[in-house]
Amino acid sequence: MKKPDIDDADIAKFLSDIFTDIRRTTPVFEGMESKALAFRDGHDDYVLRINRGNEGFLKDAYAHTHFASEHLPIPEVIRIGEFDKGFAYCISRRAPGRTLQDFPEEELSRLVQPVAATMRQIANADISNMRGYGPFGSDGVGRYESWRAFLVGIADPSHRDWSKFDGAIDRQRLSTYLRLLLRWAEHCPETRSLVHADFGSNNVLAAKGEITAVIDWSEAMIGDPLYDVANIFFWRSWLPCMEHQANYLQQQSRALASSTALRCYQLHIGLHHLHECLVAGLTDDVAWTIARCEQLVQEAD
Structure with a gap:
């Protein structure tokens, strides 16, 4: 939009x-x-x-x-x-501070722990009065009956009409991505937690080594909090603040490297962003996103 x-x-x-x-x-x-x-x-x-x-x-x-x-x-x-x-x-x-992506790279190391602590706070938020899964409205009700339904919905033509972009992307490659996502989604847990779904970079503010605000909850959803970790991993090669955070999270949990759910969520984030870029006609971003999705697929082999 x-x-x-x-x-x-x-x-x-x-x-x-x-x-x-x-x-x-x-x-x-x-x-x-x-x-x-x-x-x-x-x-x-x-x-x-x-x-x-x-x-x-x-x-x-x-x-x-x-x-x-x-x-x-x-x-x-x-x-x-x-x-x-x-x-x-x-x-x-207005909250004090700067966005994570505005910090010099040499200052990012002192923020990785506070950022991780904030992620835990999001995951542990009380959602007992909320219903459903996936993106929720201002009434606190998610659009889907299950977390898996949200994940696989990206391959459903009634949710995403990929056919209109046949001339802009390799249809066979897209089919491979969607097929892998459907397979990996079978291994994702039906967890109900708060997920920011666009966490990091320009949506987290910090000052004096502390997090001062988490902003822009427009994409927020109910599901597996690992999805917020996946967002950081997906964008790690795009921004230094995401790379630093991804490295820290990997050091804290070696199991992330082999997590099928993490791969699934990264690919889902990539496909969601790809669709947005195709709709907006952002040719350069389309190329970068396809390359990133391809990298994820190759790393899984």
Whole structure:
């Protein structure tokens, strides 16, 4: 989904209609789908995000309400509403710190333990009032009846129509990936835990050696917490912060190297990202993702 194209002047006017003492605005990292900036009103710091839909924002609010704690910092959502022309906006409190991917590589080693501890906090979050598996809505209900149903759904034409991209990717290679995923999914446990599903890099903030915020819960789901580990492993060659974290996690658990579930989840993440890139027409990202999926398959032989 393409991010909104909105003039800075329109954003400034919008904010001035809500807040009375805006001191400054500064750009912050933007995701693939949201336009974002930080601003100060009086002595309080906030982040404004604008998207084409509000579901991700509602999940951020849900995450703060149900999971935030001293050891799992999640920014409070102050306001969600309609910006203009059907766009949705979200105003949340700004957490101190930088994203993991913004840290110099020489500083990453002191963050691997705090990041791992935060991952454990996510996995141990109380989801007793939630139902289902897979991605959940702002009502806390997952879309699938089982974890395996979520995993294999990526090969279901009713969930992902791969046929429309026959000219953009090698159909035989894709069929191999999907076949392997279906086979590996048989070995994945029916675990019910909170999964961030896009953990690391630009969605974790840190300062002074501590994690200060876990943000963007739009992809969050109910399932096996190993999926968050898999996300770090899948992207390890893309970003130094992911490589450092993957190395640390491997040192803590040698069994990860031979985990069929970990391979399955990495391939699932790759296929999900591949589909998103194909839809968006991101040719370079398509090529990188296919190469990464191919590497996973070759390593499994």
